[in-house]
Amino acid sequence: MSQQDGPEREPPYKALVFDLDGTLINSAPDIAAAVNKVLEAHGWPVQSVAFVEEFIGFGPRRLLHDLLAALDLPSDDRTVDKAVRDYLANYQQEPAQRTLFYPHVREDLQALHTAGLRLGICTNKPQELSLKVLEILGVAPFFEVVVGADTAPVCKPHPSHLLAVVEKMDLNGDSWAYVGDTKVDQATAEAAGAPFYAVSWGCGAELSVEPHRRLDRLIDLARNPDRDERT
Numbered sequence: 327m328s329q330q331d332g333p334e335r336e337p338p339y340k341a342l343v344f345d346l347d348g349t350l351i352n353s354a355p356d357i358a359a360a361v362n363k364v365l366e367a368h369g370w371p372v373q374s375v376a377f378v379e380e381f382i383g384f385g386p387r388r389l390l391h392d393l394l395a396a397l398d399l400p401s402d403d404r405t406v407d408k409a410v411r412d413y414l415a416n417y418q419q420e421p422a423q424r425t426l427f428y429p430h431v432r433e434d435l436q437a438l439h440t441a442g443l444r445l446g447i448c449t450n451k452p453q454e455l456s457l458k459v460l461e462i463l464g465v466a467p468f469f470e471v472v473v474g475a476d477t478a479p480v481c482k483p484h485p486s487h488l489l490a491v492v493e494k495m496d497l498n499g500d501s502w503a504y505v506g507d508t509k510v511d512q513a514t515a516e517a518a519g520a521p522f523y524a525v526s527w528g529c530g531a532e533l534s535v536e537p538h539r540r541l542d543r544l545i546d547l548a549r550n551p552d553r554d555e556r557t
């Protein structure tokens with residue numbers, strides 16, 4: 327295939343906005359631990375990380391509601407409200423004990439930062455928890471802006487969440503892209519009119535994107551975002 331036949335060449339980005347859970351970090355074990363403490367307190371059966379993981383992506387309220395409903399447990403507003411409060415308290419107590427970066431993510435974030443790319447985060451994780459986790463994992467200084475679900479005007483998949491990050495970064499028309507792992511992230515980028523890249527790990531592997539929009543390494547976005555021209 328000649329270069330002309332390939333996808334349109336895009337300029338290297340000046341800024342990158344990342345989803346957090348499932349894209350940069352695997353926090354499912356900590357999320358599952360916090361959920362299981364809620365279930366245990368009610369005398370309900372604890373669940374595997376893999377099961378809990380299926381409900382991550384839309385923020386704590388949807389996580390608890392959908393998980394309880396799937397287990398045929400009470401999922402009325404009052405029960406879910408209390409479950410969310412207890413879950414967040416549990417999660418705050420142990421925000422990153424079991425959380426790990428996906429392979430190469432830490433070094434690639436460092437390299438992107440060193441290369442002068444401006445970095446932000448648009449996540450459906452609550453703000454305070456997101457900041458705490460980034461701090462504990464030692465990558466908080468790489469990110470100029472973090473907008474969690476509870477500080478967004480409306481959270482993902484609404485584009486205003488992602489656009490709030492971009493506005494806070496004051497990008498002044500600089501080119502930027504969103505990097506994520508779920509359909510929520512993909513829909514958010516699409517609605518915001520932004521290029522979307524899917525990570526090739528975790529749930530990201532299941533997303534349908536053009537080949538040049540799939541990332542094996544985050545650093546590829548600094549080298550050359552048009553992956554068909556990579557050597």
Ligand SMILES: O=C(O)COP(=O)(O)O
Pocket residue numbers: 345346347348382383384385386389448449450451452
């Ligand atoms: O905590 C969630 O529900 C999802 O968080 P994320 O948007 O960073 O994937």
Ligand SMILES: [Mg+2]
Pocket residue numbers: 345346347348349383506507508
């Ligand atoms: Mg995610």
